[in-house]
Amino acid sequence: MVLASFSPLSSVARLGARSSAFQSRRFLAQAVSATPKIQDQAKASSYKVVVVGGGSAGLAVASTLSETLGSKAVAVIEPSDVHYYQPLWTFVGAGLKTFDESKMAMSEVMPEKAQWIKDSVASFDPKKNTVTLANGESISYDYLVVAAGIQVNWGKIKNLPETLGKNGVTSNYSPNSVEKTDEFIKAFKGGNALFTMPSTPIKCAGAPQKIMYLAEEQWRKAGIRTKTDIKYFTGLGKIFAIDKYANELLKICKARNLNVNYFTDLAEIRPDSKEAVFNVLGGEAKGTQLTLSYDFLHVTPPMGAPEFIKSSPLSNADGWVDVDKETLRHNKFQNVYALGDCSSLPTSKTAAAITSQSAVLKNNLLGDIFGDKQVAKYDGYTSCPLITGSDKLILAEFSGYTGQPQETFPFDQSKERLSTYLLTKEIIPEIYWKSMVKGTWDGPGKYRKLFRSA
Ligand SMILES: Cc1cc2nc3c(=O)[nH]c(=O)nc-3n(C[C@H](O)[C@H](O)[C@H](O)COP(=O)(O)OP(=O)(O)OC[C@H]3O[C@@H](n4cnc5c(N)ncnc54)[C@H](O)[C@@H]3O)c2cc1C
Structure with missing residues (x-):
């Protein structure tokens, strides 16, 4: 029963409310993208939103933004031909999953309405709202999302x-x-x-x-x-x-x-x-x-921190993109956001953390664009499925901000269990490919409320 409620389809359905909020903004977006500014920008390598990195974080954000803002408004700068679901690599290393199951051609997962710029970012100039690619080309943006992972x-x-x-x-x-x-x-x-x-x-x-x-x-x-x-x-x-x-x-x-x-x-x-x-x-x-x-x-x-971030005006003293830990907005440059492994968010760096971070970031960035003042706040949620055998696992879920457990299920998750092992091995990868990279999975928060209030 517990596992069934985690199916990607039900998660998509339960996220309907959030999606429709994003979709209602799409009408507004049509007006925005019809302005000469955006059309000119597209020709001049300029975009409403530029997302740096097409990994777990970049795709979770770019999918929703490109759906909401329409074609040509969002660009994803990503050099790799392949997208990896890295959490599967523990299973691959133990011979419990194949390597092929952990990867997908980037062209398959790149959001249809986003422009894929197949190159690396070499440097940032946030005062001019531009990034420079490895090939020397300059790309400008109204809003920037940095999601380039860890080095x-x-x-x-x-x-x-x-x-x-x-x-x-x-x-x-x-x-x-x-x-x-x-x-x-x-x-x-x-x-x-x-x-x-x-x-x-x-x-x-x-x-x-x-x-x-x-x-x-x-x-x-x-x-x-x-x-x-x-x-x-x-x-x-x-x-x-x-x-x-x-x-x-x-x-x-x-x-x-x-x-x-x-x-x-x-x-x-x-x-x-x-x-x-x-x-x-x-x-x-x-x-x-x-x-x-x-x-x-x-x-x-x-x-x-990645070297090209460390050496940029976006970084904090440790080299991470310097963002507010609740809003995910840059502490100096108001039109810049970051999430995932390259961000300064003081929590454990996982794909699970990104499920919550991406929902907050999308809410706040779209709020900036459409003048919606409802600010969402990230609470440091992260999770680590500690696989202890080929049929058991401790499902650690906690806030990196409070250091306290933040468990979803109504049982003690610090005990080894087969159910959480199967969830991690078989169901979460499905959620990842069918929902997270498509921007429709914002983590188990809703389930936690449901289970914990029952
Ligand atoms: C062995 C292993 C096990 C893991 N297990 C788990 C787990 O069980 N649960 C969990 O939640 N997480 C797990 N993780 C962590 C999880 O995979 C990462 O936290 C997550 O992928 C981070 O997402 P990201 O988008 O920040 O970075 P990534 O997914 O690494 O993506 C970064 C992207 O940025 C691109 N990029 C890099 N430089 C540039 C540039 N200069 N310009 C443009 N693009 C650039 C890269 O090509 C890449 O596609 C595991 C990771 C590993 C390696």
Whole structure:
């Protein structure tokens, strides 16, 4: 029953009210797009709204905006031919889904009424309302939405780029190596298995450990667990930010003999001797290095703000697009918004968070365009499905702003369950492709109210 209520079709129907609000604005939009200004703009590479990035966040926003504002009013600047549903990569790395299921041609998911500019943004000039593309062309806008994701800094770990995908070294964080994770887990014959998580912000902070639980299960089933030593290294001081879930995860690690180490950041891989070198960031050994041999090494690389944002007037001191944490509007430039992994929003960076963020952003940006003063506010909602086996999962849902759980279902989500596993593996991907990238899924907030008020 619970799962059935999550079907994409019912979600679309339940979102009817919001869609019709957006659609009523479409009449107004016809008037807007009929003005010479917009038509001239289209010819002169100028748009009512320019969206930078056609990932999870960019498409969720561009779909609704282009539907509401009409053809040629919205451009999406996106260099990639392929759109990935990255949350599936944990399943792909464990051989529970195929890589093909995680991807779609960009042309298939790009909103029909949006103009796809197949290039990268090289720089921003928010005072002139323009962005410059890698090919040197300038694009101007009335409103800008930045949704360019996080930058994965492979090169910050010595020897990682040349080692990745070889001799037991892998990562679920790259489309080029995620299938290697499955291959290496299956080929493993026992020995030292290391899993790492950096001290930097990353996308999906649970993914570095999810793959450890899935690998451990496979090695147990293959009868090699007794000759396998599994260690988890995190650059942070906790296994998970929210205590309610961290406590359960620690119990699982203890029961399954998974050795958790804090304040240890992978710095170097020595492929010839098959050694991993860690910087110790805290405790008595702070400032020293720890060297361990490995037979299997799953790396979560350091990540950070994209360089082209960091060097722009849009960034805050840490390089993220500097937006108000509730309205998602830029703190200096009123016609600029940002969401998703590249934004300064102080919550955990996930696709789930984007479901709430995109609804708020669309409301507020369309409000600017149509003079609607009802401001929506983002509450920091995010979620991390902590897969702990091939039939169970802890569904962490919380606000990154309050640090408190914000669970949808009327049961304790910190307990491992088959139902939430199936929801994450089979139903949420459907919602993603059929509803989220089409702009009609704004997260489980409505269901939470329903279940929690019952
Ligand atoms: C292994 C793994 C597991 C995960 N598991 C989960 C999970 O279980 N649940 C969950 O909710 N989330 C999960 N995530 C996180 C989720 O995938 C991201 O948070 C989400 O994709 C972020 O969306 P985004 O649009 O901000 O960035 P992305 O989806 O990464 O999209 C950014 C887009 O911007 C484009 N771009 C980059 N630079 C430029 C430029 N200069 N100009 C124009 N375009 C540019 C890129 O090509 C890309 O298409 C996981 C991620 C990984 C890698």
